[in-house]
Amino acid sequence: MQKTKDKIILASLKLFNEHGLANVRLQQIADHIGISVGNLAYHFKTKEQIVLTVYEEMFSKYEHILQNYLKNPHLLDFDLQVSQFFEFFNDYRFYIADLFTNEHPFPEVQEKWQVLINKLCIQIRKRLDFHVKKGDLIAAEPKVYDNLSQTLLMQILFWIPQQEIMKKVVTASRYKETLWNNIQPYLTTQGKGEFSKISFPEIYD
Amino acid sequence: MQKTKDKIILASLKLFNEHGLANVRLQQIADHIGISVGNLAYHFKTKEQIVLTVYEEMFSKYEHILQNYLKNPHLLDFDLQVSQFFEFFNDYRFYIADLFTNEHPFPEVQEKWQVLINKLCIQIRKRLDFHVKKGDLIAAEPKVYDNLSQTLLMQILFWIPQQEIMKKVVTASRYKETLWNNIQPYLTTQGKGEFSKISFPEIYD
Numbered sequence: 001m002q003k004t005k006d007k008i009i010l011a012s013l014k015l016f017n018e019h020g021l022a023n024v025r026l027q028q029i030a031d032h033i034g035i036s037v038g039n040l041a042y043h044f045k046t047k048e049q050i051v052l053t054v055y056e057e058m059f060s061k062y063e064h065i066l067q068n069y070l071k072n073p074h075l076l077d078f079d080l081q082v083s084q085f086f087e088f089f090n091d092y093r094f095y096i097a098d099l100f101t102n103e104h105p106f107p108e109v110q111e112k113w114q115v116l117i118n119k120l121c122i123q124i125r126k127r128l129d130f131h132v133k134k135g136d137l138i139a140a141e142p143k144v145y146d147n148l149s150q151t152l153l154m155q156i157l158f159w160i161p162q163q164e165i166m167k168k169v170v171t172a173s174r175y176k177e178t179l180w181n182n183i184q185p186y187l188t189t190q191g192k193g194e195f196s197k198i199s200f201p202e203i204y205d
Numbered sequence: 206m207q208k209t210k211d212k213i214i215l216a217s218l219k220l221f222n223e224h225g226l227a228n229v230r231l232q233q234i235a236d237h238i239g240i241s242v243g244n245l246a247y248h249f250k251t252k253e254q255i256v257l258t259v260y261e262e263m264f265s266k267y268e269h270i271l272q273n274y275l276k277n278p279h280l281l282d283f284d285l286q287v288s289q290f291f292e293f294f295n296d297y298r299f300y301i302a303d304l305f306t307n308e309h310p311f312p313e314v315q316e317k318w319q320v321l322i323n324k325l326c327i328q329i330r331k332r333l334d335f336h337v338k339k340g341d342l343i344a345a346e347p348k349v350y351d352n353l354s355q356t357l358l359m360q361i362l363f364w365i366p367q368q369e370i371m372k373k374v375v376t377a378s379r380y381k382e383t384l385w386n387n388i389q390p391y392l393t394t395q396g397k398g399e400f401s402k403i404s405f406p407e408i409y410d
Contacts, residue, residue, distance in 0.1 A: 020307025100302040100366060102225025110370075118371055147386035151356060158363045161305060162355075165315075166323055181352035185390030
């Protein structure tokens with residue numbers, strides 16, 4: 001059975017995604033799972049405690065995904081990590097508003113994002129180097145892959161919000177397709193062979 | 206001489222960019238340009254009036270940039286439009302937080318953004334088709350250019366905020382370089398020839 005504490009965090013995340021962090025009150029969270037505010041306060045004394053727990057879980061999941069780096073030397077490895085990022089950013093949709101909140105109530109959260117996004121950027125860059133050396137990607141000036149890693153990072157971070165603004169459908173397959181499309185021009189014959197193993201639509205959804 | 210009204214709008218934009226729309230008070234705006242709140246109120250009775258004027262100017266500038274579409278049939282035409290978008294998004298840095306504000310005080314502003322972003326998306330897609338027909342870009346499946354237009358749109362919209370989060374330097378040249386890097390793999394020999402005319406760093410800054 002799900003613990004009340006978990007239920008509270010899950011309901012809070014849902015409400016944060018819908019209304020934004022600043023616009024959700026304890027009463028709404030309690031109402032959402034059908035408990036009293038008193039009961040809720042037994043688990044979390046303040047909204048701040050809930051918010052910090054959500055952040056903590058979020059950052060820990062993100063770091064976990066970062067750790068899934070080159071577990072195997074195939075292009076599929078990146079595809080799997082990208083799937084995890086899709087799930088992550090889809091689950092934590094409030095993140096985009098939060099990331100750009102001016103005068104953020106927890107400045108350390110935005111500092112943490114800065115660190116984590118830079119980490120991902122460096123990791124993507126390394127990954128591209130790895131696949132160049134392995135022969136999946138063509139040899140090119142470092143600048144070309146500097147730029148490609150920036151583009152991939154942007155896709156990973158902002159694809160879902162962009163689709164949301166344009167009122168377009170958000171699916172894992174479209175997320176990954178757009179991302180791979182940026183890599184495709186740089187694939188070698190070997191890279192194309194490996195890519196063909198992961199580009200089947202049935203794997204995508 | 207600059208009119209007080211213009212000074213108020215300029216100061217407001219500066220403060221909105223720094224602190225976010227919701228966090229700026231009339232008093233701050235008045236202080237910033239060294240007038241009394243009474244004098245300010247003579248020009249704009251409420252903060253809402255200032256905010257709506259800023260939005261109006263912003264959207265009108267954006268639409269003006271959209272109108273600068275294929276004034277000439279060269280790749281340089283896109284480069285010029287991209288420069289204008291850089292300047293625009295650099296001037297209106299508050300836009301990113303505003304775009305993702307939950308329960309926005311003016312829902313029509315976010316609807317307007319939806320329309321304008323979709324317009325730009327369609328325009329970029331058309332532009333790519335134009336350059337394929339003209340022979341600057343290689344022939345490819347429509348899907349390839351659907352995806353490329355999404356990527357270019359994302360660069361135009363989110364490159365500056367991404368750099369800001371990562372505490373990296375924001376320059377027009379890097380903005381344009383990243384963007385053109387996405388197009389480069391699709392250039393034909395003719396396209397490369399035309400591109401070489403615009404890729405000189407001295408033109409960039």
